[in-house]
Amino acid sequence: MFGKLTSKLIVETLGVLFAIWLLTGLVRLVSWRLYIRKLKAEGLPMLPHSLLLGHLPFVTKLMGQLPKDAHAAYLPGEIQRTYPELGPNYYVDLMPFAPSMLVIGSPEAHYQIAQEHSLPKLPNLRNFVRPLTDGLDMLTMEGAEWKQWRGVFNPGFSHGHMMTLVPAIVKETQSFCRNLDKHVKSQDIFAMKSLTDYLTLDIIGQVVLGVHFDCQRKPSPVMESLRTQIRWFSFGVEPNLFDRYNPVRPLVQWYHSRIVNAYISSQFDERVAMHRTHDGSDVRRTRTIIDLALTAYKNDVSTTKSAAIDPFFKRVCMSQIKLFLFSGHDTTSAAICYHLYLLAQHPKVLARVRKEHDSVFGTDTASTASIISAAPHLLSQLPLTTAVIKESLRLFSTVTPSRQGERGFSIKDDQGRAFPTGDFLVLPDSQSIHKSPAYWPEPESFIPDRFLVAPDDPLCPVKGAWRGFEWGPRNCIGQELAMLEMKAALALVSRSYDFTPAYEELDKKAGRKQVTLHGERAYQVDILQPRGNLPMRVNARGR
C-alpha cells in the first residue's frame, strides 16, 4: 500500500510540475505576443500578426513557395517580395517554434549594429559550431576574450603575409586544373563544389598548419571527418523536427571529432616540440596560425624549454585551428563555384576577363602560374576580375551573419522610428540588401561594371550596400586570403577552360521537372552552397 501511495505521489507531483511548466510557458508566450502587438501598435513594421501563432502561418506559406531544400536565408527576400510595404527593417514573430527576428535590410541600420555598436553573436551560432570547436572559437567569442584572440591572428591574415603565400596558392590551383583536365578527358558531368572544396582545403591547410593535405590528389580521412562534422551542423531551428533533433547527430559528431581532434592535437604537439628544439628562433618567422598562437603564448607566459603548455591554451588553440579549417574553405569554395557558374552564363563578361588576364599575364596561358608566383602583386592589377568576384558575392553571399539583440539597445531608421532589439535574433540581412532595387539598379542582373564606374554614375553601389565580408570589428579575418584564392583561381582557370552548367541535362536524363528558385537553378542550399554541388561539364577553351 505504501508503494502504491509513493508511485501515485510521484505521478501526481510530475503532473503538477508539468502543468506549472506548461502554464509558465503559456504565460510567457502570451506576454511575448502582446509585446509584439504593442510594437505593431507603435507603428513598427511587421507581417499581419496572429495572437495564437504569431507570424508562423505567413512564414510557412512563403517558405512553402520555395523549393524544399532552399536555404532559410531566402525567407527575408520572399517577405520583401511579397510585402514590399514593410520597408527594409521589420519584425518576424516565430515563437515558440524558432527565435523571433528583427530583420535588418538597410545599410544604415546595418551600420548601427555592426560598426557603431557591435551586437554580440547569436547563441545558436555557438551551438552550430560547438561540435567542432567546443564553443572556444573566435567566430563566437565576445569581448576581451575575442579581442585577444583576434589580435593574435590578425598578423597571420595581413595583406603582406598573404602575398607570401601566393606561390603555394598557385601550386594548389594547378592541382585543381589537373583535376579539371581529367574531366575534360572523361567528358563526364562532375560536382564542381567537390573539386573547389578540396582546392580550398589544401590551401587553408598550408595557411593554418603549414601542412600539405593533398586532398586534391587522394582522400584524406581526417579532412573527410571534418567535412562530415560540417555536414551534420545544426542551427537548432530546422523546420523539420527530425532534422532538428536527429538522435544520430551527437554520435556522428562524437565519432568524427575524435579523429579530427587526434590529428590536430598531434600537429600541435609537433609544432610545440619544434618551437622548443629551435627555441622558436627559426619558426618564429613563419606565420602559420599555429606558430602565431605559440609565439603569442611564449610572449605571454615565461616558459622554460621544458615547461609544458597549459592544457586549456592547447584546447582553445585547437578550436581556433578547426574553426579556420572550416570557415577558411567552405565559403571560398562556394564562392569560386559561383564565379565560374556566372562567367559561363555571361560570355561577353568572360571575354573581357580573359582580355584583362592577357594584358596582365601575357597571352601564353601555360606561363600564367609561374608569372603569378614570381610577381604576386600582379593579382592586385585585375580590376574587372575583382569586380566579377564582388558581383558574384553580391548575388550569392556565402555567409549569413546573425546577432543577438540587447535589451535597452534600439536601431533608428530614417523615419526616426526606434526598433528595440532586446530578446530578438537580429538578422543583418545582407542577402536582401544585395538584391534591393533601392540600392542596386537591375539588382537581379550580373553587372560587374557597377564596381568599376565613377562615384557619380547611377550604377555605382551605395555606401555600405556591398557586404560580402561584412564591415566593422567582426568583419571577415580571412578576406585577403579569400580574395587571393579567388583571383588566382580565375586567372588560372577562366582562360583555359569553358564550362557548361549541367542542371538541365541531368533533369532531362532523369526525366524530372526542373527545380528553380525564381528561375535560378543553382540556388543556395544547406550551408549556402550551390544546389547539387553545381553539376558541370568542362572543355578545353574553344573546343
Ligand code: HEM
Ligand atoms: C569568399 C570567402 C569568404 C566570405 C564570403 C566570408 C565572409 C565572412 C563574413 C560575412 C563574416 C562575418 C560574419 C558575421 O558577422 O557573423 C566572416 C567572418 C569570419 N571569417 Fe570569413 N569569409 C570568407 C572566407 C574566409 C576565410 C578564407 C577565412 C580564413 C580562415 C575566414 C574566416 C573567418 C572568421 C574566423 C570570421 C569571424 C571573425 C570574427 O568574428 O572576428 N573567412 N566571414
